[in-house]
Amino acid sequence: MLVEGKEGDSLYADSYVVVARTAPSGALSIAGFIDHRNAEAVAGALIAELNSDGTGSADGHRPDGDLHVDLRGLEFVDVAGIRRIVRVADSAPEKRRLVLHGLPPTIRRVMSIVGWADHPKLVIDEASP
Template structure:
């Protein structure tokens, strides 16, 4: 796994704009999946597809943010188009690990088909996992 910092100049906000976490560490970057992290906050941004070929990389990225910053871990999945059972398992195992330390894994921007997979398998009730910002029914 390659980790490097992205330097893109100043990150000023206009008056009234909402500050968002700056994803300044790339945890993983392939044609299939990109995982970016915010060094000073417990946030990950994932875009692409998560499957058996990169589930281990997702696990490593989740562990890295757990080790880097205390508190709950937040993952933005709005840019994830596909996830298989191996990917779901990476999230549920991370949630269980966090739960054992009184922390949570909070998933944001979960698409309706990914939310449905969590529910069909029954892993939506995994201790330490919170699916936040569920899609509208």
């Protein structure tokens, strides 16, 4: 179910994954499992945030306009999920990027091997959001 709300509220949740706004940073967080069953819905929540105007205090944007996503709670993501994350970056408006924090090392490696880590609108940041 896709729901909109204030900081700390879920943007998307199912029995496998939760996409939520975090306080106080305003970044988004993804916790759980992303696979072929929910990758499209998770991507939809991220795309909606990327396409927002970025002026609200409770959205995932920073002053630079980028959308920051904390993935430290991500336990599993399959190739369909990784592909959808890259496509979210593809859809980023001009001068905005998708910044991934806490990407698990195995997923970072897969993205590097297939060349997705070099995407111009996708940043893999080891620091916390």
